[in-house]
Amino acid sequence: MPKRVDHEHRRQQIAAAVRRIAAERGLEGVSLNEVAAEAGISKGFVQHYFASRDDMLRHAATTLRGGIEERIAAARPDGEPGVRDLLVALLPLDDAARDDALVANAFLVRALKDPEIAGHFRTGHGQLRDVVAAMLAASRDDGDLVATVDPPAEAVLLLALVSGLGDAVLLGYQTGEEAIALVDLHLSRITAAPGKAGWASSGRTVASAAETS
The missing domain is CATH 1.10.10.60 (Homeodomain-like)
Incomplete structure (x- = not known):
């Protein structure tokens, strides 16, 4: 045969x-x-x-998301990752993540002149934004976030934060540890009470948020 x-x-x-x-x-x-x-x-x-x-x-x-999805899944092998795990997974903290970021940036430049590739970026970003927004909405409803948090807007801000921090790490004017500390600083500002900070890592999960988005 x-x-x-x-x-x-x-x-x-x-x-x-x-x-x-x-x-x-x-x-x-x-x-x-x-x-x-x-x-x-x-x-x-x-x-x-x-x-x-x-x-x-x-x-x-169309294949650029694979590495990010693997890092998100690996963040909590014994359970589903939370929003902090997702954000940290987007940072270029090791060689594999750095390569993924370099490739994404290369394709981003290409996307400026290629509508089809630009469409892939918009779709991927929109899906990620919706997942983060759903996670934030669930945490706000549970009382873990300050009541004034607007989940869709906050999701855009968080993704913009890690995007900028990722570039800073790539260029060497922030370390990975400093970038994570800044993510934690921002998350602490929208947490309802210090004792509830665990929502960011173990509250509403990526999978359960995706089901409701």
Whole structure:
């Protein structure tokens, strides 16, 4: 019988090669030839799945969330992560997270001129914002947050905070520890009482918030 080919696996293999090159050299280093060499396959094999460099980049842009989702899940292996765990997972605190951030930034520049990639960014950010907002709303309803917190607006502020802090860590003018401390400082300002600070890590979970968003 002929060997069965897992086409989605092949596409993911190529996307992973794109991400590795982008982390090291930016998207300017990504070409069909370079990706083929990085993936250990022929250029013709790459072209079998992607007719052009643009098609390849657009597909790779859809795979950027994988590393973040893995870090969020790993934050609390014995339970569901809370909002603080989610925010910290977005920071480039280790080599893998740093590479993910570098790749995301490279694609962000590309998105400014590519509406399809820009759409992927908007969709991903919107989903993340909605999850954080749902987690915050549940914690506010439980009395863990100050009553004046506006969950949708606060979610936007928190994601903007970690985005800026992530860039600061990448550029070296904040350490990872300093970035986490600033996240904690902000969360403490919206906590209803010092004794209820645990809501940020073990209150409404990512999974349960997603079910209600």
